Amino acid sequence: MMKIMLRTGVLALALVLAGCAVPQRNVDYSAFRESNPASILVLPPLNISVEPAASAAVLAQATYPLAESGYYVVPVALMEETFRQNGLFTADEIHAVPAAKLREIFGADAALYMTVKQYGSSYRVVTSSTIVEIDAALVDLRTGAKLWDGTKVVAQRSDGGGGGLLGMLVQAIVDQVVNTLSDRSYALAGMADQMLLRAGQPGGLLYGPRSAHYATQ
């Protein structure tokens, strides 16, 4: 029993650390630097998880890390409302809109295409845990060139305090992020957004023009 707990703990820790210290992949930032985007349009994420609310939770909380990284982020609800007015109701339809058209309407330099791959309770990685997994790609709307992509998985044990290192660890962070909404998955989605989209981490986005770190990178 002890052995199993220990093994789970090690696995869990490895999972977190893997999400944190991104294995050094050689990211080519030349296109990103050349594009030098100042504004980002975050499109409604594709959702291949089983939870319908996943898209809204991930979309609503993507503005924070991007804006704090120095970018202007197109107002999210207005963006979705605009697509609705034009008869586009699903993320699939919206992701198929040509870059030039998005540029024409929203005036953004780049668009963020996200996919929510897992959201909510899952039994795949760690037994009985809440998991959020997101893929993202940043595309220049003036040229259509891909500037960056990344992926992030965050997990939280759902059995409270006794649940191993990962549970305690994520719990501590989640508690301080959002207390206004009781939805744990929502809080975890916000964490995943932050860990994926905050500039300044290995393999992460570059800082945008509004950040104090912009000139120093």
Added chain:
Amino acid sequence: MLNKSTAAVCIGRVRRGLRLLAICGTSGALAACVQAPKDMYSWQAYQPSVYAYLQDDGADYAAQAKALEQNIEVARSSSAVLPPGFRAHLGLLYLKMGEDNKAVEQFESEKIAFPEASPFVDFLLRNASALKTQAKEPSSVESLEGAPAPGQPASPPATKHGA
């Protein structure tokens, strides 16, 4: 590398005895990774309000607008800067409430605070009447840009959103 709030969480958990070390140690490592220094913007209810709007759960636009109005006061009193999208979102809520003038005011102030917003805001101002027609509470206020009020015959066919 522990930031203030992380430290506070850790201190608050002193009662948990031995676990403390593990939590502080590892969350410190994670904080170094997530890195949350002092925010550039005063976020407050913006993202939760966007979430409520996206959920379309019968949210009360007036209540949300009121919360954001209070946020503006809080930000003003501490000389904090409102984040990108905040003013435009409040403008959208006003539009849904039929308060066109207040909506336009917010859209314009989004542009002043963030010139990057100009193309989209200008697009919105040209098309604001269309956004309004889907308001849950139809209003009799005149449409923006002098467009014909909903229900009246318009020169171009105004039935774009069917699907």
